[in-house]
Amino acid sequence: MATVEAAERPQRPRLRPGPGSLAGLTNQDIDWPIRVAAMNALQHLVRQHGEVLSWDVIDRGFTYQGETLNFANRARGIFWPRHMRETALSIKTTVPRQGREARYDDLRSNEGFQYRFQGTDVASRDNRRLVRGMEWDVPLIYFYGIEPGAYRPIWPVYISEANPAELSFTVVSAAPDAEVLTPGLHTADPKLLSLERRYATVQMKKRLHQAAFRQHVLRAYSRRCAVCRFPRPELLDAAHILPDRDERGRPEVSNGLSLCKLHHGAFDADLLGIRPDGIIEIAPRLLAERDGPTLEYGLKGFAGKALSILPEAPVHRPRREYLKARYERFREAG
Numbered sequence: 001m002a003t004v005e006a007a008e009r010p011q012r013p014r015l016r017p018g019p020g021s022l023a024g025l026t027n028q029d030i031d032w033p034i035r036v037a038a039m040n041a042l043q044h045l046v047r048q049h050g051e052v053l054s055w056d057v058i059d060r061g062f063t064y065q066g067e068t069l070n071f072a073n074r075a076r077g078i079f080w081p082r083h084m085r086e087t088a089l090s091i092k093t094t095v096p097r098q099g100r101e102a103r104y105d106d107l108r109s110n111e112g113f114q115y116r117f118q119g120t121d122v123a124s125r126d127n128r129r130l131v132r133g134m135e136w137d138v139p140l141i142y143f144y145g146i147e148p149g150a151y152r153p154i155w156p157v158y159i160s161e162a163n164p165a166e167l168s169f170t171v172v173s174a175a176p177d178a179e180v181l182t183p184g185l186h187t188a189d190p191k192l193l194s195l196e197r198r199y200a201t202v203q204m205k206k207r208l209h210q211a212a213f214r215q216h217v218l219r220a221y222s223r224r225c226a227v228c229r230f231p232r233p234e235l236l237d238a239a240h241i242l243p244d245r246d247e248r249g250r251p252e253v254s255n256g257l258s259l260c261k262l263h264h265g266a267f268d269a270d271l272l273g274i275r276p277d278g279i280i281e282i283a284p285r286l287l288a289e290r291d292g293p294t295l296e297y298g299l300k301g302f303a304g305k306a307l308s309i310l311p312e313a314p315v316h317r318p319r320r321e322y323l324k325a326r327y328e329r330f331r332e333a334g
Helices: 032-049 125-136 190-220 261-268 293-302 320-333
Strands: 062-064 067-069 090-093 113-116 140-147 150-163 168-173 236-240 256-260 272-274 280-282
Touching: 032 062, 032 067, 032 140, 032 150, 125 150, 125 168, 140 168, 140 190, 150 190, 168 190, 190 236, 190 256, 236 261, 256 261, 261 272, 261 293, 272 320, 280 293
Parallel strands: 090 140
Antiparallel strands: 062 067, 113 168, 140 150, 150 168, 236 256, 272 280
16 A cells, blocks of 8 residues: 655655555544534535535534534645544635635646645645545545635545645545445445546536536626526526537626526526517517416516616626527527
């Protein structure tokens, strides 16, 4: 099995977990009960507050044996509560506020997230905890910065490789429904498990991309629906004006609209259209229907009205050419 000392030898610049490390070595993780408590508590927070958490929510911590422990630390990227003796609990990257530099640079590779060492020595206290977690294949929590003060927690993640030459670890994700809370469960073929984690990591990057897009769009629209000004973020979406599959459909705020679930659904179904000048239209086939107040006031009542809210920054407002292309699709749908 690779060790910290081995990582420092020039002839072996990369550290990877050995084949045996995927065969039940989580039994060595004496910190497992704390890890279980943290991940269960984090699942509850995400269900309660959504997939992107503010630092204030994360900083509340979780309860373990009647005591409150932290998930992470504001100043440190690699973190473990004082009760954890062997490995880390979480890693964190931040989006710095304007004028500040990021302490960690989670450069991405095709294989996973590249997470920077703390300092330059793989054998330092913080890095050694991640090396040990790699060797034992223990699951960690990754607080991935979406915007200043906001994080998308990812769990379970694993350290798949340490690269001292590049001063970084490679972090991979497991499938969201992967069972991680029973020690000694890694009995699958290591190659198959590696492939599954690579695939899960690619999918996670796509979800992070969408989470960041949503966060930026909702903030630009003051976390209200652009049609009806509905103010609950839990029921708001970042709707693409031009879809991802369109070569112009880039993940920028000017290609997005903050819409409540009702108006997002109507927009995607081409029942609600938005002209290039920002005026709302309702499909004739929907205008001809007669039903209850949701249809009459929630949809038909907005026909001919302008969008109720737009971003303050002109660069974030919907691009006219994007609205024009989408409006043409709406008109063709009839």
